[in-house]
Every structure is written in structure tokens, then in C-alpha cells.
Amino acid sequence: MNDRVLAVVLAAGESTRMKSSKSKVLHTVGNRPMISHVIAALEQTGVEHVALVVGRDAEPVIAAAASGTLNVTAFEQKERLGTGHAVLAARDEIARGYDQIIVAYGDAPLIEAGPLGEALTKVRAGFDAAVIGFETDRPTGYGRLLVEDGELVAIREEKDATPDERGVTFCNSGLMAIDGAKALSLLEKITNNNVKGEYYLTDIIEVLRAAGGKAATVEAPADTVAGCNNRAELAELEAIWQRRRRHQLMVSGVTMIAPETVFLSFDTTIAPDVTIEPNVIFGPGVTVESGAVIHAFSHIEGAHVAGGASVGPFARLRPGANLHANAKVGNFVEIKKAEIGAGAKVSHLTYIGDAVVGRNVNIGAGTVTCNYDGFNKFETVIGANSFIGSNTLLVAPVRVGEGALTASGSVITEDVPDAAAAFGRARQVNKEGLGAGIMARNKAVKEAGKVKPPR
Numbered sequence: 296m297n298d299r300v301l302a303v304v305l306a307a308g309e310s311t312r313m314k315s316s317k318s319k320v321l322h323t324v325g326n327r328p329m330i331s332h333v334i335a336a337l338e339q340t341g342v343e344h345v346a347l348v349v350g351r352d353a354e355p356v357i358a359a360a361a362s363g364t365l366n367v368t369a370f371e372q373k374e375r376l377g378t379g380h381a382v383l384a385a386r387d388e389i390a391r392g393y394d395q396i397i398v399a400y401g402d403a404p405l406i407e408a409g410p411l412g413e414a415l416t417k418v419r420a421g422f423d424a425a426v427i428g429f430e431t432d433r434p435t436g437y438g439r440l441l442v443e444d445g446e447l448v449a450i451r452e453e454k455d456a457t458p459d460e461r462g463v464t465f466c467n468s469g470l471m472a473i474d475g476a477k478a479l480s481l482l483e484k485i486t487n488n489n490v491k492g493e494y495y496l497t498d499i500i501e502v503l504r505a506a507g508g509k510a511a512t513v514e515a516p517a518d519t520v521a522g523c524n525n526r527a528e529l530a531e532l533e534a535i536w537q538r539r540r541r542h543q544l545m546v547s548g549v550t551m552i553a554p555e556t557v558f559l560s561f562d563t564t565i566a567p568d569v570t571i572e573p574n575v576i577f578g579p580g581v582t583v584e585s586g587a588v589i590h591a592f593s594h595i596e597g598a599h600v601a602g603g604a605s606v607g608p609f610a611r612l613r614p615g616a617n618l619h620a621n622a623k624v625g626n627f628v629e630i631k632k633a634e635i636g637a638g639a640k641v642s643h644l645t646y647i648g649d650a651v652v653g654r655n656v657n658i659g660a661g662t663v664t665c666n667y668d669g670f671n672k673f674e675t676v677i678g679a680n681s682f683i684g685s686n687t688l689l690v691a692p693v694r695v696g697e698g699a700l701t702a703s704g705s706v707i708t709e710d711v712p713d714a715a716a717a718f719g720r721a722r723q724v725n726k727e728g729l730g731a732g733i734m735a736r737n738k739a740v741k742e743a744g745k746v747k748p749p750r
């Protein structure tokens with residue numbers, strides 16, 4: 296199909312009910328702005344161009360919409376006079392001549408390509424417009440789709456509906472496809488003669504029928520067209536989105552023991568045969584390869600986990616963490632911007648940042664890369680097969696060679712050659728009998744009821 300399809304996306308609302316310092320469409324679902332989800336669905340529908348109608352926060356809204364591969368032209372709607380008026384803000388783009396126009400709202404991020412494609416098919420088959428509707432037992436607030444003999448005869452807004460019409464449960468999602476050749480002349484015939492005094496896009500149905508045309512409906516599942524007006528609804532959309540994405544991953548071969556406790560981002564990529572234990576959060580930019588295990592209560596963002604690697608429980612991988620095959624990052628370990636070589640083990644209570652850890656290195660408990668001097672960041676490099684003793688502080692910039700060892704409790708401020716052992720701590724001194732003496736004194740202090748022990 297070589298039809299040229301334009302999508303007009305409405306995102307000019309004030310977002311009053313979000314009570315927010317930013318436009319509603321910039322609020323995120325799956326860590327991505329709602330407007331970007333809408334654009335992604337349009338991308339999959341074969342849309343050629345997007346006309347974005349903006350109001351407040353135009354600049355960031357345009358940037359979020361343009362983050363995909365579609366070309367976006369923005370149009371400012373200077374006054375909020377209704378959805379019909381909003382679509383006409385993009386008049387110049389519509390006038391360039393498209394075969395079909397899709398109208399979508401920026402605050403309905405769960406839409407999928409399927410019903411949009413069906414609506415386009417109906418228009419190609421000769422309907423002047425096709426509206427995507429959904430069945431609901433809570434129709435209040437939505438426009439009702441009035442269907443007679445299989446044709447859509449009108450969309451009635453709640454405020455303008457008769458009691459009978461309010462009983463209709465087939466509702467307008469707001470998504471529609473319109474014949475591109477007729478769109479402008481139809482839109483221009485819409486008036487604001489209604490209870491709210493707005494130019495309703497939905498009036499296009501009666502306008503086109505008066506001109507002898509016909510309109511159709513396409514039904515979509517309610518949870519794919521849900522919109523968002525306040526933050527409670529935003530949380531509902533998030534829950535629906537998370538459920539959908541977890542399901543996709545599980546049927547693609549990912550094991551989740553308690554899926555409802557795993558939180559994903561829009562770009563989380565997890566290969567088959569990965570196991571994810573309960574209570575794991577994936578921020579943006581994570582890839583996990585086949586055979587890896589993510590143990591409970593881990594927080595992972597901007598990280599790559601190779602096959603056979605093991606993360607957590609209670610691990611934190613921050614941006615730039617790159618775990619090579621069979622690497623192990625254990626409990627209470629934080630990794631930031633660091634390569635953890637194949638088979639390397641960072642098992643407990645450790646911070647590794649701005650570092651390159653070689654193959655099969657063993658990092659003891661309590662190791663810290665001291666990477667920051669308050670102003671600058673420095674790198675730590677640890678060669679393959681080295682052994683970092685527990686409680687080593689690696690004061691960067693510093694390099695530990697291959698097959699080298701650092702003694703427990705060392706503060707390593709100078710490079711360690713290959714195969715060397717580095718001791719960076721005071722030598723131990725044993726004083727005969729002094730331990731017993733100190734304990735006897737402490738006991739006497741307690742028994743005498745003294746508050747402050749002598750020095």
C-alpha cells in the first residue's frame with residue numbers, strides 16, 4: 296500500500312487536572328513520555344508524516360514527539376476552541392494532500408497499530424471516516440457512538456446527549472481515520488453550536504453524512520484506547536502497560552516468578568531463558584542476554600548483562616555497567632560505568648565505578664573504587680585474574696596489573712605491577728596480655744556505674 300497517511304496528533308491541552316508544572320503528554324508510562332508512545336504506534340501504522348498540534352510546553356513536547364523516526368511538523372493552537380479547531384491548526388499540512396488522515400490524542404499512550412490499520416482500511420474501502428470505539432460499563436464523560444444499520448450516524452458528546460443516548464455504552468476513543476481528499480472541507484463545516492460552545496471534531500460525522508457520505512466504526516479493547524486526565528488515571532495506564540509488556544516478555548521466553556512485582560521500561564530488552572526474581576526494577580536502557588539471572592530486589596538502569604551473568608539479590612547496576620559473560624554481581628553491590636570482565640566476581644558490599652575489571656578477577660567484600668575527588672572522576676583498571684582483598688580502597692586513577700593481589704584492608708594509591716602483591720596498610724603489632732587488661736578495665740567501669748569510661 297503506497298497511500299500517503301498523515302497523522303494529526305493533538306497535544307495542545309492545558310492538562311489542568313494533572314496539576315503539573317509540565318504538559319500532560321510529557322508524563323511518562325514505562326519511562327517514556329506518553330506522546331512518544333503515541334508516535335511509536337503511528338510509526339507502525341505506516342504513517343508518513345505527523346502534524347503535532349501544541350500549546351503549552353511546545354518545545355519539550357515537540358522534542359519528545361520527534362524522538363522516533365517519523366518526521367514531525369508542529370502547529371501551535373493559539374486558543375483552545377475544541378478538538379475540531381485543534382485539528383484545523385494543522386490546516387497547512389492537511390492541505391498538502393494526503394490519502395488518509397489519522398487523528399490521535401497525545402494522552403492515550405496505549406494505542407496499538409491494529410485498530411488504526413483497520414480504520415485506514417475502512418476509509419480505503421470508501422467510508423469518509425472510520426472512528427475507533429470501545430465498549431465500557433463506565434461511559435460517563437465520553438462521546439457516544441450512535442450506530443444505525445451498521446453505519447456511524449453521529450458522535451454525541453455527553454453534555455449534548457439525550458438520556459437515551461447516554462445509555463449507549465459504545466464510546467468514542469478519539470481516534471479516527473478520515474478521507475484525506477475530503478478532510479479539509481469537512482472540518483471547515485464544523486460549527487461551535489453546542490452546550491460547551493466548542494468546535495467538536497466529533498461533529499464531522501454529521502457533517503459528512505449531510506454531504507451524502509458515510510462513516511464506519513472499528514472496535515478496540517477499552518484498555519488500548521484509555522486516556523489520561525489525572526495522576527490516578529496515569530497510574531492505571533502504567534499498570535496496564537506494565538502488564539502488557541511483562542506478558543510479551545514471558546511469552547517470548549523470559550521467566551518471571553512474580554511478574555506483578557517486576558517493572559519494565561519502554562526499551563527493556565530481555566532475551567529468552569533469562570530468569571527474573573521478584574521485585575526487580577528496570578530503568579531505561581537495559582539489555583539482558585540469554586541465560587542471565589536477575590535475583591530479587593535489584594535496580595538496573597542503562598546496563599548490559601551478558602549471558603550466564605548473575606545479578607543480586609539487592610544489586611544496583613547504574614548507567615554504563617557492562618557485565619560480560621558469567622560475571623557475578625552479588626548483594627549490596629553498586630556498579631556504575633564499569634566493565635566487569637567475563638567470569639569476574641564482585642560478590643558483596645562493594646562499589647565499582649569508572650572502572651575496567653578484567654576476566655576472572657575476584658573482588659573482595661567491601662572494596663571501593665575511590666573515583667571522585669569532589670570535582671573530577673578517575674578510572675581504575677584491574678587486570679585479568681587479579682585478586683582484590685576485602686576492604687581494599689582503590690584510589691583512582693590507579694592500575695592493578697594482571698594476576699596481581701592486594702592485601703585486605705589496603706589503600707591502593709600507586710599502580711600495582713603484574714603478579715605483584717600490594718600491601719597498603721599498617722603492619723600489625725601484638726602486645727602480650729594487653730587485650731585481657733583492657734577488657735577487665737572496661738568491665739570494672741561498667742560495674743562501678745560510671746557513665747563515661749576513662750580514656
Ligand code: UD1
Pocket residue numbers: 305306307308309348372374375376377378379380381400401402436437438439450452466467468469494495496497522
Ligand atoms: C474527546 C471527544 C470524546 C471522546 C473523548 C475520548 C471531542 C469533542 N470529544 O472528549 O468524544 O470520547 O475525547 O477521550 O472531541 N485538545 C486540543 N485543543 C483543544 C481541545 C482539545 O489540543 O482545543 C486536545 C487535548 O489536549 C486532548 C484531546 O485534544 O489531548 C482531547 O481533548 P479533551 O478536551 O480531553 O476531550 P474530551 O472532552 O475528553
Ligand code: CA
Pocket residue numbers: 522524
Ligand atoms: Ca480527554
